[in-house]
Amino acid sequence: MNYNGLTVAIFDKSLKDTIRVLGGKAVVLDTDTPVGWDSFINKLISNEICVLLLTEPKHIVSLFARATANGTYNQVLHSISQTVIGSASKNCTDLWKQHKLSVDFEPNTAGIKELLTEIARLACYLLDKKQTAVHRGADTTYWKHVDMRWGLDEEAVQKRHKSPFLAACRREPTDYTPIWLLRQAGRYQRAYRELKSDLDFLEMCKKSELTAEITLMAVERLGVDAAILFADILPLLQPLGFDLEYIRGHGPVIHNPIRSGADVDRLEEGVKESQHFVYETIRMVLPALPPNIPLIGFSGAPFTLAAYAIEGESTKEFRNLKIFMHSNPGAWHAFMEKLSRAIIGYLNEQISAGVQAIQLFDSWVGCLSPDDYKTFVLPHNRYIFSNLPPTIPKIHFGTGTSSLLELMKEAGGEVLGLDWRVDLSDAWHRLDYDVAVQGNLDPLILFTSPKEIRKQASTILGKAGDRPGHIFNLGHGILPGTPEENVTALVDIVHELGNK
Numbered sequence: 001m002n003y004n005g006l007t008v009a010i011f012d013k014s015l016k017d018t019i020r021v022l023g024g025k026a027v028v029l030d031t032d033t034p035v036g037w038d039s040f041i042n043k044l045i046s047n048e049i050c051v052l053l054l055t056e057p058k059h060i061v062s063l064f065a066r067a068t069a070n071g072t073y074n075q076v077l078h079s080i081s082q083t084v085i086g087s088a089s090k091n092c093t094d095l096w097k098q099h100k101l102s103v104d105f106e107p108n109t110a111g112i113k114e115l116l117t118e119i120a121r122l123a124c125y126l127l128d129k130k131q132t133a134v135h136r137g138a139d140t141t142y143w144k145h146v147d148m149r150w151g152l153d154e155e156a157v158q159k160r161h162k163s164p165f166l167a168a169c170r171r172e173p174t175d176y177t178p179i180w181l182l183r184q185a186g187r188y189q190r191a192y193r194e195l196k197s198d199l200d201f202l203e204m205c206k207k208s209e210l211t212a213e214i215t216l217m218a219v220e221r222l223g224v225d226a227a228i229l230f231a232d233i234l235p236l237l238q239p240l241g242f243d244l245e246y247i248r249g250h251g252p253v254i255h256n257p258i259r260s261g262a263d264v265d266r267l268e269e270g271v272k273e274s275q276h277f278v279y280e281t282i283r284m285v286l287p288a289l290p291p292n293i294p295l296i297g298f299s300g301a302p303f304t305l306a307a308y309a310i311e312g313e314s315t316k317e318f319r320n321l322k323i324f325m326h327s328n329p330g331a332w333h334a335f336m337e338k339l340s341r342a343i344i345g346y347l348n349e350q351i352s353a354g355v356q357a358i359q360l361f362d363s364w365v366g367c368l369s370p371d372d373y374k375t376f377v378l379p380h381n382r383y384i385f386s387n388l389p390p391t392i393p394k395i396h397f398g399t400g401t402s403s404l405l406e407l408m409k410e411a412g413g414e415v416l417g418l419d420w421r422v423d424l425s426d427a428w429h430r431l432d433y434d435v436a437v438q439g440n441l442d443p444l445i446l447f448t449s450p451k452e453i454r455k456q457a458s459t460i461l462g463k464a465g466d467r468p469g470h471i472f473n474l475g476h477g478i479l480p481g482t483p484e485e486n487v488t489a490l491v492d493i494v495h496e497l498g499n500k
């Protein structure tokens with residue numbers, strides 16, 4: 001988790017010690033004279049520099065001015081395309097852009113200290129990635145995450161198969177506890193907000209290159225062990241006939257919710273083709289994803305999709321849904337069957353496009369009693385799981401489900417999601433240890449401090465013990481406003497404490 005001996009070029013000699021403490025070799029450059037610049041340019045051209053931290057805009061300007069004057073501009077560009085570029089600010093990033101170079105890392109808080117420490121976590125990875133790309137003939141000057149090519153040969157396929165995340169799904173022992181995070185890409189992230197800009201969320205979900213970029217950006221910045229497709233559960237409702245809109249500051253709204261059996265009869269079938277943008281995202285993400293990182297596809301479960309389709313928006317009470325379900329059971333089951341068929345088609349298409357695991361999000365099913373779950377949900381979720389390939393790990397996720405866990409296991413899935421309301425060791429015991437478990441940190445803990453996060457992560461890891469088959473995650477998604485540095489701290493802490 002540091003520079004690991006890489007040479008780091010800086011202009012401020014007061015930072016030398018910080019680089020040393022972080023495991024790097026600092027090369028301090030003399031920017032006062034043309035001779036100083038020429039010597040720096042020589043070092044760059046002879047590939048002596050691994051990480052380039054020109055933290056002041058004027059230095060970037062001077063570098064290219066001097067390279068133009070001494071005729072080395074193209075060589076400098078070529079060398080920099082194999083060097084990790086860290087940018088201390090938006091200004092610096094824009095200056096690199098003027099020379100058709102994209103920066104490899106910009107910290108979330110403008111500041112040199114932040115840049116030095118945040119980039120240290122990723123420097124070795126970023127250098128390997130860039131050099132692999134160059135080796136494979138990719139253009140790494142003005143490039144994005146989706147432009148990376150790792151090469152998907154048999155060795156890479158094997159590496160992904162043996163990855164800690166997939167091994168844990170199969171309850172095989174791993175070198176360390178794998179971690180990924182629900183909503184690992186989202187509004188809490190500066191980079192996400194910049195990529196989203198002022199696009200409408202639904203419009204954004206349909207731009208495959210953008211959703212692929214967001215998927216990959218989150219994995220790289222956090223250093224998690226799995227990628228989750230950036231998409232949403234609700235767009236699948238559109239081709240069924242629902243009028244969906246995401247209203248800023250309010251959330252998703254369905255303008256024509258289900259209120260009667262006749263509304264169910266009117267719904268369309270055969271919807272999987274309409275989600276082509278999701279399959280396209282998967283095909284774009286896979287070649288750019290490091291070989292040891294699997295991609296998780298997903299769908300909402302029929303109950304949770306029905307909750308939006310009947311209520312028309314997020315709710316805590318599920319009043320319309322429960323009244324409809326109990327007073328109109330025939331129509332309810334017909335609706336769940338239609339949703340289930342759509343979900344099966346959708347997930348199987350994602351699997352064909354290449355995802356290595358899937359997650360079924362039944363986020364709101366915890367509002368039901370066990371008997372109602374058994375009658376109104378279990379048969380449908382079981383039907384879905386039994387119509388997916390047995391070889392692919394399937395994560396069955398819910399929240400507030402402590403009274404439903406055994407029934408959820410009965411419905412299917414090799415991995416069960418646990419939120420923070422259950423004790424992990426009790427829950428796993430109740431499940432007879434014959435499924436893997438995923439969870440179970442309260443996302444609110446990420447608002448506290450690295451010290452508290454460490455304490456809580458350690459408790460959870462202790463409850464999982466040395467038993468294979470625990471995937472660390474939150475009990476529910478990362479909330480907007482969560483400090484990003486606490487999220488990366490959690491990933492590093494779990495990797496450190498979960499080392500076996």
Ligand code: CP3
Nearest residue numbers: 182183184185186201229230231232233251252361363477
């Ligand atoms: O986890 C990831 O990083 C992948 C992306 C992902 C999103 N939504 C992105 C998103 C996933 C897996 C989902 C699933 C999802 N969507 C669920 C199940 C998981 C859960 O959280 O319970 C549900 C219930 C939804 C429905 C949904 N989508 C709601 C209620 C909202 C609004 C709430 C909010 O946070 O604004 C969305 C919008 C949404 N989905 C956003 C993101 C990043 C925020 C959109 C924005 O940028 O404004």
